[in-house]
Amino acid sequence: ETGVTQSPTHLIKTRGQQVTLRCSSQSGHNTVSWYQQALGQGPQFIFQYYREEENGRGNFPPRFSGLQFPNYSSELNVNALELDDSALYLCASSREAGGLGEQYFGPGTRLTVT
Amino acid sequence: KQEVTQIPAALSVPEGENLVLNCSFTDSAIYNLQWFRQDPGKGLTSLLLIQSSQREQTSGRLNASLDKSSGRSTLYIAASQPGDSATYLCAVASRGFGNEKLTFGTGTRLTIIP
Numbered sequence: 423e424t425g426v427t428q429s430p431t432h433l434i435k436t437r438g439q440q441v442t443l444r445c446s447s448q449s450g451h452n453t454v455s456w457y458q459q460a461l462g463q464g465p466q467f468i469f470q471y472y473r474e475e476e477n478g479r480g481n482f483p484p485r486f487s488g489l490q491f492p493n494y495s496s497e498l499n500v501n502a503l504e505l506d507d508s509a510l511y512l513c514a515s516s517r518e519a520g521g522l523g524e525q526y527f528g529p530g531t532r533l534t535v536t
Numbered sequence: 537k538q539e540v541t542q543i544p545a546a547l548s549v550p551e552g553e554n555l556v557l558n559c560s561f562t563d564s565a566i567y568n569l570q571w572f573r574q575d576p577g578k579g580l581t582s583l584l585l586i587q588s589s590q591r592e593q594t595s596g597r598l599n600a601s602l603d604k605s606s607g608r609s610t611l612y613i614a615a616s617q618p619g620d621s622a623t624y625l626c627a628v629a630s631r632g633f634g635n636e637k638l639t640f641g642t643g644t645r646l647t648i649i650p
Contacts, residue, residue: 428579455637464540464625464640465580478637512579514638525570525627525638527580 426515426528434534435503443498443531445513453477453518454496455525456488459510471496500533508535538563538630542641549616550649557611557644559626564604567629570638571600571611574623583624584611616648 427446435441447454453472457465467480471490485501494515500507510532514525539562549555559569568587572580584593584600586609592601599612609626623645627638 457638457640462642464627464642465638467637467639470637480637510577514580523568524582524585526582527572529579532577 426513426526428511428513428528428531430531431529432532432534434536437503437505437535439503440499440501441503441533443500443511443513443533445496445498445515445528447494447496447513447515448526451515451517451526452494453516454490454494455514455516456496456498457512457514458482458507459512459530461509465512468498503535505535508533538566538628538639540626540628540639540641542624542626542644544644545642546645546647548647548649551616551618553616554612554614555616555646557613557624557626557646559609559611559641561607561609561628561639563630564607565630566604569600569602569609570627570629571598571609572625572627574625574643576623580625613646618648618650621646621648 426448429444455470456468459465468482469479470477474490487499490496510530512530514527516523541560543558570585571583574580586593586602597614602609623643625643627640
């Protein structure tokens with residue numbers, strides 16, 4: 423079975439711009455979660471999608487939004503980029519309902535906002 | 537609110553030694569606890585998952601224990617090797633309707649000295 427993939431690998435954007443990050447879940451997984459990891463910190467939960475519906479959200483503003491598609495792939499959209507949005511963005515997929523089973527992470531997308 | 541702490545933040549040991557990494561969490565109402573490894577600039581690799589009803593899990597040279605009542609977990613690495621050098625993160629899956637998520641610690645950066 424294929425693992426979790428993310429695209430692009432690296433991205434440089436200017437403050438105020440919008441960005442879309444993509445994630446393909448591991449085969450057979452119906453839940454995807456997105457995390458933001460600032461340098462030297464642990465990942466912070468952004469939100470989770472289960473069967474195309476948002477299933478929980480962390481302390482992130484509404485300019486962070488997401489989608490999950492019928493094939494369980496997912497997008498993270500960030501509007502009005504700020505310098506503090508520079509981070510490694512990780513997605514994780516899970517087979518268990520609600521995402522409570524083992525989480526499998528992708529390699530991440532490194533976003534730099536200048 | 538769940539908080540996860542990892543001590544020490546960094547650890548250097550000679551090759552061949554056994555070592556213990558510590559993780560503590562504030563809310564014992566958890567579904568599971570997962571240990572991850574992260575190489576610099578990379579995504580997370582799952583090492584071990586312990587369900588809340590379990591006391592320990594083993595995989596090769598790794599052994600993770602869970603004491604839910606005291607809010608603690610340890611990751612034991614036997615016969616350390618230079619390839620074990622990485623940041624080790626623990627994450628707790630907490631109960632919370634509509635907000636199931638992993639809460640991460642900030643990690644322990646491990647260096648194995650050849």
